[in-house]
Amino acid sequence: MVKQHDPSGAPGADIRAGRLDRAGYATNFAAAVPDLDQQAALVEANRCYFCYDAPCIEACPTGIDIPGFIRKIATENTAGAALRIYEQNIFGGSCARVCPTEILCEQSCVRNAEEGKPIPIGLLQRYATDHGTPANQHPFGRAAATGRRIAVVGGGPAGLACAHRLAMHGHAVTVFEAKPALGGLNSYGVAEYKVPHGYAGREIDFVLGIGGITVETGKALGRDIRLEDLRRGFDAVFLGLGLGGVKALDCDGENLQGVMNAVDYIADLRQVKDFSKLPVGRRVVVIGGGNTAIDIAIQSKRLGAEEVTLVYRRGAAAMSATGHEQAFAQENGVVIRHWARPLRLEGAGGALRQAVFEYTRLDSAGRLQGTGETFALAADMLFKAIGQTFVPDPVREDGRDLLVLKDGRIAADTDGRTSLDGVWAGGDCVAGGQDLTVAAVEGGKRAAEAIDRVLRKKAAA
Structure with a gap:
């Protein structure tokens, strides 16, 4: 579990729990994207052309019959829509929430070519699974026992x-x-x-x-x-x-108090019953460019961190987090700095005080290199989110x-x-x-x- 630090003036004191009141936590950790109500779902479903050989199906890794389930929503057969989703993806509910639909099915929607506004497939899938899933029975039965x-x-x-x-x-x-x-x-x-x-x-x-x-x-x-x-x-x-496994930064100061793996902290956050018990820094730095980096940056801000800066070694286009995720982080007050890599982490009394970075660029062969120019970010908490192994x-x-x-x-x-x-x-x-x-x-x-x-x-x- 993440350790709470001394709330006194000692090193690490800027990491503490209870930065917000109860209402603040409830607001910050409610669903980020509101549900569609029935009227909105019907309006969006009826925008669909129900394409034959629909490109959105090809773009879905699980091959969900997207026009098929949307047509069922349009005819107010929500249970049928949910079943159509579950036939190919039994985790259709959570995938509707976490799947990067903006670069998969929605990017392939033919509505993009006409008006630049695809059918909100993810929200419609979420609507179908939320409202059409049977409460007391499983939608699929088991075949006769094989003995295997x-x-x-x-x-x-x-x-x-x-x-x-x-x-x-x-x-x-x-x-x-x-x-x-x-x-x-x-x-x-x-x-x-x-x-x-x-x-x-x-x-x-x-x-x-x-x-x-x-x-x-x-x-x-x-x-x-x-x-x-x-x-x-x-x-x-x-x-x-x-x-x-989690990749290491391989720089001095990585073992200072306040430096931790993003995935470990998120795991704690996911299991804690009271967000006010989870300590967070006042000035947080995140190193990485993927979804985990974005998630920990936003959640740090929503836990009450005053300053959250995400630093990535290359440009925005090279980040594995989608443009939508990057924009969402910025909307949540996260500052994203590109073209910089960590040189060393510095502390006092064993606790993190600042992170020193070197600006980067690409050489003539397209390889990443340091420029020799540096800058420092004050930090009492730093999350490593540079990939898992x-x-x-x-x-x-x-x-x-x-x-x-x-x-x-x-x-x-x-x-x-x-x-x-x-x-x-x-x-x-x-x-x-x-x-x-x-x-x-x-x-x-x-x-x-x-x-x-x-x-x-x-x-x-």
Whole structure:
């Protein structure tokens, strides 16, 4: 957990909890984008052309029939709209909240060519799943029991999507999750104002509602369970391990009090029940250019930080966070500074006091280099958000890799099949992935279909 610092004048004193009143926290951590009401949803749905061979479907990693579900909204069949979404993406509710629709389905909408205003597909998907999901019954039934057992390692979107689809096919699934709760990034890593923790929990309960899925939390691969034991005890194994490592800055002062990993702090924020108990600095610096950097910067501001500055080593176009996310950060009072990299972190009494940066530029070959010119930012809290890495230890034994790795992640084909017989993988832990929730869901779903085909072929042989 994040440690609260001494509220006295000692080093680190500018990091404290309770910067806002209760109403302030409630306002700041409400959903960032308001829901569509029924009238607005009908108006937007009726703007859709319901295209044949719709480009928005091609742009959706899970292949949702977008015109199909929007047409059902237009005819006030909200339950049918939700079902159409869940047929391809059982996490359609959370994906509607976190998916970068502005660069996927909405960017491909033909309405852009006419008026520069696409159909708000993400908001309509959110409306359908919020209002059309059955309250007391699961929308899908299970096929007859096959007698086959599959182990799913990792209870994030990839693992749970895989487990759900396998359960639909009649297989018995056991999900092993290292953390105390399921959900992966939806529970531990996504900004609270995007997917409130209560929503993430309800969605997980909905996914598990199909039945046939046993959950064992607090079980980490390599620590509590071994891959070879799973291969012997189950008919197939799916690995949805995510990315457990965080890249270091590799500069002096990285161990000062007040310097921390953004993902760890967000995980604390996602689990805390009272935001007033979570300490935050008065002057916060964030280093990085992705969604995690944007999320921690905005949430620091919403926790009551007076100054939040995000620093990225290249220009805005090179940031992996979308232009929409960058603009949203600035609207929330975050200052974004480009073309600078950290040189050293300086402190007093073991606590961070300032971060020193060097301006950067591209040389004639397009390589990043320092200019020699520096500047300093006063800071009592600094978040590292320069990327996460796959930790291969769980898939190593006696100093050797149990399966083939590629570019630091698990090598797998388009169906998620790894180099190890009977083992599939999906989500962020797989090489070449998009590191998107919606892509993780698709990876889990696709692997489940492949596993089902293999098991049925074996049964028929």
